[in-house]
Amino acid sequence: xNIHEKRLHDLQCLLKKxxxxxxxxxxxxxxxxxxxFRMDGMVMLVSRxxxxxxxxxxLLDQFKSKVSFFSAAAPESLLEAVILKMRDGKFKKxxxxxxxxxxxxxxxxRKKGLSEFRGLTAGLRLVKEGEEISILRQSCRIAAKAFGIxxxxxxxxxxxxxxxxxLEDIMQAMGxxxxxxxxxxxxxxxxxxxxxxxxxxxxxxNEAVLLDFGCVYNGYCSDITRTYFHGKPxxxxxxxxxxxxxxxxxxxxxxxxxxxxxxxxxxxxxxISDAGFGQYFIHGTGHGVGLEIHEAPTLNTxxxxxxxxxxxxxxxxGIYLPGKFGVRIxxxxxxxxxxxxxxxx
Amino acid sequence: xNIHEKRLHDLQCLLKKxxxxxxxxxxxxxxxxxxxFRMDGMVMLVSRxxxxxxxxxxLLDQFKSKVSFFSAAAPESLLEAVILKMRDGKFKKxxxxxxxxxxxxxxxxRKKGLSEFRGLTAGLRLVKEGEEISILRQSCRIAAKAFGIxxxxxxxxxxxxxxxxxLEDIMQAMGxxxxxxxxxxxxxxxxxxxxxxxxxxxxxxNEAVLLDFGCVYNGYCSDITRTYFHGKPxxxxxxxxxxxxxxxxxxxxxxxxxxxxxxxxxxxxxxISDAGFGQYFIHGTGHGVGLEIHEAPTLNTxxxxxxxxxxxxxxxxGIYLPGKFGVRIxxxxxxxxxxxxxxxx
Numbered sequence: 001x002n003i004h005e006k007r008l009h010d011l012q013c014l015l016k017k018x019x020x021x022x023x024x025x026x027x028x029x030x031x032x033x034x035x036x037f038r039m040d041g042m043v044m045l046v047s048r049x050x051x052x053x054x055x056x057x058x059l060l061d062q063f064k065s066k067v068s069f070f071s072a073a074a075p076e077s078l079l080e081a082v083i084l085k086m087r088d089g090k091f092k093k094x095x096x097x098x099x100x101x102x103x104x105x106x107x108x109x110r111k112k113g114l115s116e117f118r119g120l121t122a123g124l125r126l127v128k129e130g131e132e133i134s135i136l137r138q139s140c141r142i143a144a145k146a147f148g149i150x151x152x153x154x155x156x157x158x159x160x161x162x163x164x165x166x167l168e169d170i171m172q173a174m175g176x177x178x179x180x181x182x183x184x185x186x187x188x189x190x191x192x193x194x195x196x197x198x199x200x201x202x203x204x205x206n207e208a209v210l211l212d213f214g215c216v217y218n219g220y221c222s223d224i225t226r227t228y229f230h231g232k233p234x235x236x237x238x239x240x241x242x243x244x245x246x247x248x249x250x251x252x253x254x255x256x257x258x259x260x261x262x263x264x265x266x267x268x269x270x271x272i273s274d275a276g277f278g279q280y281f282i283h284g285t286g287h288g289v290g291l292e293i294h295e296a297p298t299l300n301t302x303x304x305x306x307x308x309x310x311x312x313x314x315x316x317x318g319i320y321l322p323g324k325f326g327v328r329i330x331x332x333x334x335x336x337x338x339x340x341x342x343x344x345x
Numbered sequence: 346x347n348i349h350e351k352r353l354h355d356l357q358c359l360l361k362k363x364x365x366x367x368x369x370x371x372x373x374x375x376x377x378x379x380x381x382f383r384m385d386g387m388v389m390l391v392s393r394x395x396x397x398x399x400x401x402x403x404l405l406d407q408f409k410s411k412v413s414f415f416s417a418a419a420p421e422s423l424l425e426a427v428i429l430k431m432r433d434g435k436f437k438k439x440x441x442x443x444x445x446x447x448x449x450x451x452x453x454x455r456k457k458g459l460s461e462f463r464g465l466t467a468g469l470r471l472v473k474e475g476e477e478i479s480i481l482r483q484s485c486r487i488a489a490k491a492f493g494i495x496x497x498x499x500x501x502x503x504x505x506x507x508x509x510x511x512l513e514d515i516m517q518a519m520g521x522x523x524x525x526x527x528x529x530x531x532x533x534x535x536x537x538x539x540x541x542x543x544x545x546x547x548x549x550x551n552e553a554v555l556l557d558f559g560c561v562y563n564g565y566c567s568d569i570t571r572t573y574f575h576g577k578p579x580x581x582x583x584x585x586x587x588x589x590x591x592x593x594x595x596x597x598x599x600x601x602x603x604x605x606x607x608x609x610x611x612x613x614x615x616x617i618s619d620a621g622f623g624q625y626f627i628h629g630t631g632h633g634v635g636l637e638i639h640e641a642p643t644l645n646t647x648x649x650x651x652x653x654x655x656x657x658x659x660x661x662x663g664i665y666l667p668g669k670f671g672v673r674i675x676x677x678x679x680x681x682x683x684x685x686x687x688x689x690x
Contacts, residue, residue: 118449282402
């Protein structure tokens with residue numbers, strides 16, 4: 001049984017546990033998770049004991065050659081095929097996930113008697129296991145190594161966008177498929193914008209450099225941020241950097257199974273607030289990483305999530321001084337029983 | 346007035362014309378279209394005379410510095426801020442677009458009295474104009490030029506994935522931000538799978554090579570497919586190639602404002618069917634390209650769309666012989682009054 005078959009089996013067990021008969025999966029993301037097959041335009045139906053995939057004709061041969069544990073067909077109407085199969089199987093309680101389905105299709109499912117049910121597949125993706133962990137670890141290692149390679153190449157006069165492109169190249173050369181998001185490279189005051197749009201700005205002789213990047217490796221996303229000063233840092237940069245560094249360490253130290261995600265946020269936030277810079281830490285502390293660059297759980301003040309062994313999350317506090325510079329330090333970590341493993345190292 | 350302001354103005358005119366008071370925009374794609382600002386996590390409300398953007402605190406400074414024609418705020422709850430603003434403005438008929446909104450959020454809007462309305466913003470994106478066209482043209486030129494550069498470098502033994510990566514590099518060096526989709530490189534029998542997942546397969550001495558690729562340049566997607574034979578083509582390849590080539594030309598020749606999209610499909614399909622290979626042309630003839638790699642209109646047998654001047658569409662018939670090879674030829678073209686302009690040249 002490969003990892004995808006195992007996940008399908010887990011989903012089927014969950015259906016039984018929740019007293020559900022079947023679930024429709026419309027989104028490529030969930031389809032990849034359960035089949036290993038990347039493709040737009042499929043609709044899937046999973047019951048407690050069977051699984052079907054309906055797709056355009058042109059995908060059929062390719063799908064069949066790769067995925068044996070779903071029955072595949074290319075009917076005239078994919079949606080009607082799901083409904084017919086539901087009726088054939090006498091599935092009374094079939095669900096869709098309202099947080100990912102479009103309103104238009106969700107309305108169709110409702111009309112056909114399906115119910116809403118939130119977070120079933122997201123719950124399965126929450127805890128990473130087996131080869132997933134080693135893939136994620138490798139994805140993070142590639143990113144961490146790339147920083148070591150790019151740093152000495154970032155010289156005065158280089159543009160943000162040229163550094164971003166070279167980072168992508170370096171990670172691809174190590175086996176990554178591509179970047180895991182639109183990489184953020186910010187020089188000088190650009191580093192003070194947490195979601196800066198990487199520009200053609202050249203690096204000045206004495207400026208902050210912020211790199212927020214990651215790659216997709218075998219489908220899994222990594223996320224890392226490194227900040228440093230190009231040239232001779234002044235007192236202010238050194239001070240802010242040491243505060244963020246200590247806050248990030250405090251956050252990472254807090255991460256272990258059983259701890260509330262909000263407590264990790266609090267550890268970082270308290271440290272920065274106590275140092276007098278609370279108002280300049282203007283975002284949450286972190287988020288889950290996996291098939292998506294941002295997924296559950298959420299690490300911020302309002303989070304109700306509790307960390308569980310096998311979750312992969314980022315810890316990324318920052319201080320942003322508008323018009324001057326920003327410092328953010330981020331690692332992706334794997335939650336364990338007594339603590340955590342830093343993946344981006 | 347820049348292009349984004351103009352689009353906002355067009356949207357506001359459309360609200361008046363459709364007798365609507367306001368529209369909520371939840372998706373980054375529409376937000377980029379109307380603001381030029383790329384960012385997740387915003388919600389926008391546009392009325393006939395005003396426009397608001399609600400976002401997390403960390404985006405606020407950045408947004409304000411770039412977009413002056415939306416009122417920006419970072420309220421506690423983005424969704425509630427929309428509702429409050431609706432009440433303040435006494436907007437009776439406020440809509441959301443059910444084809445892009447998630448079911449969960451759509452249900453929230455419904456509960457709050459908003460109505461569904463399909464295709465309002467997609468309609469605005471359908472016809473390209475002004476600098477949009479020159480950007481799209483440049484995006485397509487980069488892709489077409491990249492083929493000329495990569496072709497002589499594709500030698501026996503090179504893997505599909507290495508060619509895919511080099512194509513990305515070549516396009517990035519010409520100013521592209523990245524690939525416009527997961528590029529398809531298929532050698533030999535892999536070329537017979539229309540949506541082949543580019544693999545580590547090395548190129549044999551005498552094999553078909555299919556490259557389906559494109560880039561994102563200034564936000565706009567290009568799409569092109571080229572097929573050729575590496576080595577000495579046999580009679581069968583030559584025959585199939587010449588059929589697809591003639592079918593594609595017949596399709597392109599059909600493209601002009603006022604023609605039904607289904608007629609373009611028919612032109613390609615009839616040619617291939619008449620040659621005896623209809624059963625091996627297993628997909629539609631084309632689709633719109635723009636901010637999305639697949640957007641309206643649709644060019645297939647069932648399409649009810651009519652081509653209009655300024656639409657940008659692909660024409661991409663193919664013949665796929667399972668286990669042997671496939672040939673697909675694709676150009677992105679701009680619909681004009683009396684015909685079309687081939688963009689991928």
